[in-house]
Amino acid sequence: xxxxxxxxxxxxxxxxxxxxxxxxxxxxxxxxxxxxxxxxxxxxxxxxxxxxxxxxxxxxxxxxxxxxxxxxxxxxxxxxxxxxxxxxxxxxxxxxxxxxxxxxxxxxxxxxxxxxxxxxxxxxxxxxxxxxxxxxxxxxxxxxxxxxxxxxxxxxxxxxxxxxxxxxxxxxxxxxxxxxxxxxxxxxxxxxxxxxxxxxxxxxxxxxxxxxxxxxxxxxxxxxxxxxxxxxxxxxxxxxxxxxxxxxxxxxxxxxxxxxxxxxxxxxxxxxxxxxxxxxxxxxxxxxxxxxxxxxxxxxxxxxxxxxxxxxxxxxxxxxxxxxxxxxxxxxxxxxxxxx
Amino acid sequence: xxxxxxxxxxxxxxxxxxxxxxxxxxxxxxxxxxxxxxxxxxxxxxxxxxxxxxxxxxxxxxxxxxxxxxxxxxxxxxxxxxxxxxxxxxxxxxxxxxxxxxxxxxxxxxxxxxxxxxxxxxxxxxxxxxxxxxxxxxxxxxxxxx
Amino acid sequence: xxxxxxxxxxxxxxxxxxxxxxxxxxxxxxxxxxxxxxxxxxxxxxxxxxxxxxxxxxxxxxxxxxxxxxxxxxxxxxxxxxxxxxxxxxxxxxxxxxxxxxxxxxxxxxxxxxxxxxxxxxxxxxxxxxxxxxxxxxxxxxxxxxxxxxxxxxxxxxxxxxxxxxxxxxxxxxxxxxxxxxxxxxxxxxxxxxxxxxxxxxxxxxxxxxxxxxxxxxxxxxxxxxxxxxxxxxxxxxxxxxxxxxxxxxxxxxxxxxxxxxxxxxxxxxxxxxxxxxxxxxxxxxxxxxxxxxxxxxxxxxxxxxxxxxxxxxxxxxxxxxxxxxxxxxxxxxxxxxxxxxxxxxxxxxxxxxxxxxxxxxxxxx
Numbered sequence: 047x048x049x050x051x052x053x054x055x056x057x058x059x060x061x062x063x064x065x066x067x068x069x070x071x072x073x074x075x076x077x078x079x080x081x082x083x084x085x086x087x088x089x090x091x092x093x094x095x096x097x098x099x100x101x102x103x104x105x106x107x108x109x110x111x112x113x114x115x116x117x118x119x120x121x122x123x124x125x126x127x128x129x130x131x132x133x134x135x136x137x138x139x140x141x142x143x144x145x146x147x148x149x150x151x152x153x154x155x156x157x158x159x160x161x162x163x164x165x166x167x168x169x170x171x172x173x174x175x176x177x178x179x180x181x182x183x184x185x186x187x188x189x190x191x192x193x194x195x196x197x198x199x200x201x202x203x204x205x206x207x208x209x210x211x212x213x214x215x216x217x218x219x220x221x222x223x224x225x226x227x228x229x230x231x232x233x234x235x236x237x238x239x240x241x242x243x244x245x246x247x248x249x250x251x252x253x254x255x256x257x258x259x260x261x262x263x264x265x266x267x268x269x270x271x272x273x274x275x276x277x278x279x280x281x282x283x284x285x286x287x288x289x290x291x292x293x294x295x296x297x298x299x300x301x302x303x304x305x306x307x308x309x310x311x312x313x314x315x316x317x318x319x320x321x322x323x324x325x326x327x328x329x330x331x332x333x334x335x336x337x338x339x340x341x342x343x344x345x346x347x348x349x350x351x352x353x354x355x356x357x358x359x360x361x362x363x364x365x366x367x368x369x370x371x372x373x374x375x376x377x378x379x380x381x382x383x384x385x386x
Numbered sequence: 387x388x389x390x391x392x393x394x395x396x397x398x399x400x401x402x403x404x405x406x407x408x409x410x411x412x413x414x415x416x417x418x419x420x421x422x423x424x425x426x427x428x429x430x431x432x433x434x435x436x437x438x439x440x441x442x443x444x445x446x447x448x449x450x451x452x453x454x455x456x457x458x459x460x461x462x463x464x465x466x467x468x469x470x471x472x473x474x475x476x477x478x479x480x481x482x483x484x485x486x487x488x489x490x491x492x493x494x495x496x497x498x499x500x501x502x503x504x505x506x507x508x509x510x511x512x513x514x515x516x517x518x519x520x521x522x523x524x525x526x527x528x529x530x531x532x
Numbered sequence: 533x534x535x536x537x538x539x540x541x542x543x544x545x546x547x548x549x550x551x552x553x554x555x556x557x558x559x560x561x562x563x564x565x566x567x568x569x570x571x572x573x574x575x576x577x578x579x580x581x582x583x584x585x586x587x588x589x590x591x592x593x594x595x596x597x598x599x600x601x602x603x604x605x606x607x608x609x610x611x612x613x614x615x616x617x618x619x620x621x622x623x624x625x626x627x628x629x630x631x632x633x634x635x636x637x638x639x640x641x642x643x644x645x646x647x648x649x650x651x652x653x654x655x656x657x658x659x660x661x662x663x664x665x666x667x668x669x670x671x672x673x674x675x676x677x678x679x680x681x682x683x684x685x686x687x688x689x690x691x692x693x694x695x696x697x698x699x700x701x702x703x704x705x706x707x708x709x710x711x712x713x714x715x716x717x718x719x720x721x722x723x724x725x726x727x728x729x730x731x732x733x734x735x736x737x738x739x740x741x742x743x744x745x746x747x748x749x750x751x752x753x754x755x756x757x758x759x760x761x762x763x764x765x766x767x768x769x770x771x772x773x774x775x776x777x778x779x780x781x782x783x784x785x786x787x788x789x790x791x792x793x794x795x796x797x798x799x800x801x802x803x804x805x806x807x808x809x810x811x812x813x814x815x816x817x818x819x820x821x822x823x824x825x826x827x828x829x830x831x832x833x834x835x836x837x838x839x840x841x842x843x844x845x846x847x848x849x850x851x852x853x854x855x856x857x858x859x860x861x862x863x864x865x866x867x868x869x870x871x872x873x874x875x876x877x878x879x880x881x882x883x884x885x886x887x888x889x890x891x892x893x894x895x896x897x898x
Contacts (some may be wrong), residue, residue, distance in 0.1 A: 096808070097807050097808060097810065098804075098807050197745075198745060198746055199746040199747060200746075200747050201746070201748060201749075202744055202748075202749045202754070203746070204750075205747075205750065206451065230746065230747065232741070232742060232746065233741050235711055235745055235762075235765035235769070236706075236739075236741070236742070236743045236744065236761060236765055237706070237708045237709065237711050237712070237739050237762060237766060238708070238709055238710040238739065238741055239710070239711070240711045240713070240714075240768070240769050240772075241711070241713065241714060241769075241773055242773065242811055242812065243808065243811055244772050244804055244809075245711065245713075245768050245772050245773070247804050247808060248768050248797075248800055248801050248804045249745065249764070249768050251764070251796075251797070251800055252761035252764050252765055253744065253745035253746050253761075256743075256744035256745060256746055256749070256754075256758055256761055257744075257746055259749070259754055259757055260744070260746075260749050260754060263749070263750075263751055263753055263754050263757075264450060264749070264750050264754075265450040268449040268452075269449045269450070269452075281796070283795075283796035283799060283800070284793060284796040284797070286837070287760070287790075287793045287835075288760075288793075290792055290835055290837045291757060291790060291835075293836075293838075294833070294836050295753050295756060295757040297469075297510075298468045298469035298470060298596075298865070298866070299469060299596050299752065300471065300480075301444075301445050301469075301471065302596055302752055303753055304445040304446050304454065305447040305448060305449045305452065324800070324803060326796065326799050326800040326803050327799055327803075328799045328849065329802075333795065333845075333848070333849045336842075336845040337796070340837070340839075340845070342838055357803075388534060389534070390535065390536045391533055391536065392536040393536075406536035406537065406538065407536060407538065407540055408534075408536045408537075411544060412539045412541075412543075412544040413536070426544065427539070428543070428544035428545060431872075432869045432873060433544070433545060433869055433871075433872045434602075434604075434869070435542065435543055435544065435604050438603060439604075440597070464603075466603030466604040466605075466865075467602050467604075467865060467867050467869075468865065468866065469596060469597070469865060522533075528533070
């Protein structure tokens with residue numbers, strides 16, 4: 047039986063250059079961008095020359111036609127996760143103007159040209175009030191189904207400073223997507239700045255783990271019971287180990303975070319979803335099947351190709367799964383979670 | 387059931403405890419607001435000396451910055467090793483069970499009715515072994531062990 | 533009517549373990565501040581009294597219990613948990629019939645911003661371990677405490693004690709100022725290799741930065757529960773930055789980090805290396821292979837999966853039966869009891885290896 051079309055929860059539409067945003071900037075910021083040394087956000091999550099930035103036959107900053115031809119082929123819906131890191135722009139007003147421009151660019155260049163696409167609202171999350179205003183601006187647009195935040199932030203997202211973002215996202219029925227990368231200025235490890243790109247790349251999974259912990263322990267899901275969070279491009283094989291660790295911690299330290307009323311793993315099963323790429327799977331397929339079993343939920347994984355980035359094939363994952371679960375991962379879980 | 391005198395009533399004032407040995411078992415006898423309760427001095431999790439734990443209250447909250455509900459002061463025992471919380475009056479552990487293993491112990495439920503707030507957190511899978519306690523002649527605390 | 537008696541033992545049911553036990557993580561501390569002062573080199577005593585220890589402030593997550601200790605570990609004779617040899621013997625070594633115990637004092641030496649003072653403190657702590665603990669108690673071995681933020685000073689301390697049978701490893705803490713693969717630490721690795729001492733890296737510490745790669749969390753449970761992420765970051769750094777290619781004899785012991793995070797981290801590291809290996813041309817083998825040849829891992833805090841079967845799966849995925857080391861973490865509150873900690877019944881071979889034989893081999897114990 048052929049599988050139904052996928053809902054691909056992770057496609058990248060990157061802004062080719064600052065000039066791409068010129069038509070969408072107010073005059074003041076337009077001239078600032080022309081006249082100053084500003085060249086764009088100071089982030090290096092996916093330098094175009096790095097092998098993982100584009101798979102064979104793809105370009106690191108794909109045009110719409112490439113996405114249509116290579117990523118939407120066989121897809122019912124594709125969700126764009128633009129990684130324009132306005133969070134690295136310390137001038138918050140400029141960051142806000144850039145975010146608005148990016149979102150307008152997404153509407154004109156992507157959403158209005160391809161009905162299968164949905165997009166994520168880029169927000170200056172370093173200033174949650176400005177970010178909430180940006181969500182307010184686009185929240186009712188049918189093309190936007192998510193607010194996108196980089197996993198690297200100034201404070202863990204459970205911190206109450208981010209409440210305006212969550213409040214606005216919930217009010218507009220938007221998922222909060224947290225994705226690979228970001229440039230918040232903090233070192234990306236608990237022990238400072240590493241030397242190599244590969245360390246930052248592999249280490250990004252730990253920051254997802256920290257964010258998962260924070261969202262539960264700092265009570266984000268207790269303040270916003272409707273909050274839905276998607277982890278995008280953070281891997282998922284680490285999830286069982288985090289569940290065991292944090293459930294155990296909570297049993298002993300519950301009284302220190304008394305709003306946490308259930309084991310953390312139960313919060314995650316309800317509120318959190320994870321895209322499957324990078325699969326980060328073992329050579330032994332049995333072990334991968336064990337990990338999926340240990341997650342103990344058939345709803346948490348979402349299909350996401352992460353086009354155009356280079357990852358191992360997801361075929362090893364699907365080979366270990368029963369067909370009904372594969373079908374859920376390919377489309378039904380995302381349909382339910384994003385309310386498509 | 388064998389009855390054992392563990393203390394004179396005035397030996398264990400409210401808020402205090404006495405740990406004794408009866409027939410090879412170590413048992414902690416607690417005075418909670420004038421009522422006596424007995425628990426086995428062994429946490430059903432990893433065998434820690436439960437009755438040497440800190441006695442505290444039960445804290446719940448709706449959300450960070452929300453309303454805190456602090457009840458049952460003096461009635462909640464935290465295991466000295468891993469901090470798991472047990473209700474002294476029933477031996478019931480308090481955290482969500484998830485799917486952890488359950489070891490069944492006979493429980494004698496008595497004492498205070500359960501306040502509404504505690505019902506919001508599901509009882510955990512563990513129950514510390516409890517014993518019947520009575521006061522004999524208004525003088526002696528007596529524990530009954532099987 | 534019968535009368536109850538005073539308890540005859542510290543625990544309701546004595547240990548029932550039927551194999552030898554080597555405890556690879558015991559924490560001791562000073563019974564009083566004077567003890568350390570007396571062991572300090574005279575020229576540092578006045579500095580120590582006047583200016584004292586200065587680490588990295590601003591990462592204060594008050595522990596849920598004083599000294600992070602078991603409530604039952606405070607000696608009746610006074611002093612903090614882990615400060616009284618007699619009580620450590622009674623409650624831990626005798627109570628659990630422990631054959632050998634490895635001391636890992638967490639007393640703030642390597643975090644000192646004044647590096648020369650940190651080096652003086654390290655020497656004093658090491659003298660104290662030797663004279664107050666290992667010499668009077670034959671079951672104990674010590675770890676060389678080092679001022680790790682200066683590779684040369686740390687190397688000098690390792691060289692000083694390297695030939696002494698009381699010391700079986702050098703000791704760092706997981707929250708260093710920079711990732712441990714960076715070259716500033718390499719002199720220390722060179723000395724460890726030269727002296728044939730493994731390097732133990734223990735849970736905790738404060739290197740001045742936040743515990744997460746996304747800034748400062750709010751609660752102790754996030755700091756305590758976030759340590760596995762700190763361990764992962766250090767493994768990533770040590771392997772990718774080529775430490776084991778440069779020091780092929782170096783062995784690392786990860787202490788109190790747990791171990792369920794290891795298989796998925798190694799899978800991710802291998803996957804990244806297959807695509808990005810051009811950045812690390814010296815790394816000729818998959819990171820998982822390097823890990824299994826150079827790392828040992830303590831079992832504490834024990835993993836407690838949702839289903840017991842998952843624990844078996846974890847051991848299979850880990851494939852490090854010859855490198856898991858039992859530890860109690862005495863006297864800390866997340867203590868693992870030797871006869872109760874494992875969530876499954878281990879087969880006899882695994883049990884012997886985890887409880888003692890792997891540690892015996894690693895530390896060269898008789």
